[in-house]
Amino acid sequence: MTKDPRFCRLIMAQLMLTGNSIFAKDSADEPTHSDAQVELGRFLFFDKILSGNQNISCASCHHPLVGTGDGLSLSIGEGGRGLGMTRDTGSGDDAVVERVPRNSPALFNLGKPEFERLFHDGRVAVNPEHPSGFDSAAGMLLPNGLENVLAAQAMFPVTSPGEMAGQIHEGVAENDIAAAANAVPADIVSVWALLAERLKAIQEYIDLFQSAYPNNNIGNDGTGITFVLAANAIAAYEAHSWRADNSPFDRYLHGDDDAMSDSAKKGMALFFTTGACVRCHSGLYQTDHDFHAIAMPQIGPGKGDNSLGYQDGREDFGREQVTQDPADRFKFRTPSLRNVELTAPYVHAGAYATLDGIVRHYLDPVDALNSYDAEQLMLPSHPDLDALDLVVMSDPNRCAAIADATDVRRTLLLDRQIGDVVEFLRALTDPNSVNLGVDIPSHVLSGLPVFE
């Protein structure tokens, strides 16, 4: 299939409508960071010092070797050991009490200015009207000085008992950070202060904060180190390291007719026309940054939501949790599809293991929901965790509620066209993202182990 100039113009027009220009590479308005800031962020991202029990880092769930996710349908938080399907669920007092209720998303391109809403439900988002500049669950407690939405996001995993802060066992917190995080209401301001104290106690961190933030009066004893600066550095590292905008699709748009295979070009045409994927996956990064209900299977412990009179909290209402608007029930953010080949399992609860599976979902979303095959779940097994995995999926009434809310019914896509659409999705892979192993530091500044 040769390049059809009309088709290329169609894509260009579509990109322009969404405010994207492929030629003015948007690096101009991308934030710039010093090498010291990126280096500091890299150490912090891999350092378990940021978790209450010093047993989990950001990288445990966003690992360069698993496409900056964790390779699991649902993450295993603090207490777990190892990576991907070899990650275990802890033992003894450290045993994991619940799976994290959502899939760990990949972190590609999140430094691009158009990414203003983070998390599957968009609960951390740019809001110039808010004193801190961001909406979040912390409300007025979110401090000033956060440079961008990625930095605002980095304030939160450390405050979550299940993810990084640590749990209470028999009424006793194992560490002061867990005690603050589990207080009612949670004392997240103390969590941030306690973490800053930990960093101030490590000379190598003091030195690196001084070179990264020379204008912030970091004293020789570390005064001036705050968790806000740590979050800014983590964001600098994420934005710098995980750009992914040099895929065959990009090269094709820039005029290289041979960058994509014929099958990928056919798939692209289907994506933009018959499949109507572009209705939601629009723009240069294949996302409208909006929220839609697409009849996705609900797996795992849930986000505490209840409908139909149930009181077990096993459901996840998605965007409704943020807006409190029932019209947003079961809506989740449209993910960017950059590097999607590298980031299985897919969607908010990791229901789909393969690209073929998720694209097939769109042939008839409600039918796919009802005939969902849970064999594909990537969940390290543990009897009490397993018991909650399929509570919603094994209840026809709860599934019917998810089906009723869906925005997409049948697509005109045919079974035999799926392979081409998948080829197009593969053409969104930036070859520089295929082996991110170089990102992994051999040591971190606390001296804690990087590898378990």
Ligand code: HEC
């Ligand atoms: C226990 C696993 C776990 C740990 C540890 C963890 N994350 Fe995550 N991360 C997740 C999950 C799960 C989500 C999605 C949560 C949701 O949407 O409700 C997420 C979401 C994110 C997002 C939003 C991505 C997007 O596209 O919206 C960013 C950025 C991120 N994490 C960065 C970090 C950083 C930085 C740290 C360390 C300070 C960290 N994470 C620690 C599991 C984890």
Ligand code: HEC
């Ligand atoms: C009505 C809006 C809408 C349409 C149309 C749509 N999608 Fe999606 N897509 C979404 C949403 C929302 C999600 C995330 C759902 C969730 O997290 O539960 C998603 C998820 C995905 C994912 C998983 C990405 C990841 O990282 O988890 C892929 C792949 C995908 N869509 C491809 C397609 C293709 C191919 C088409 C066309 C056949 C399409 N989508 C049509 C809204 C849409």
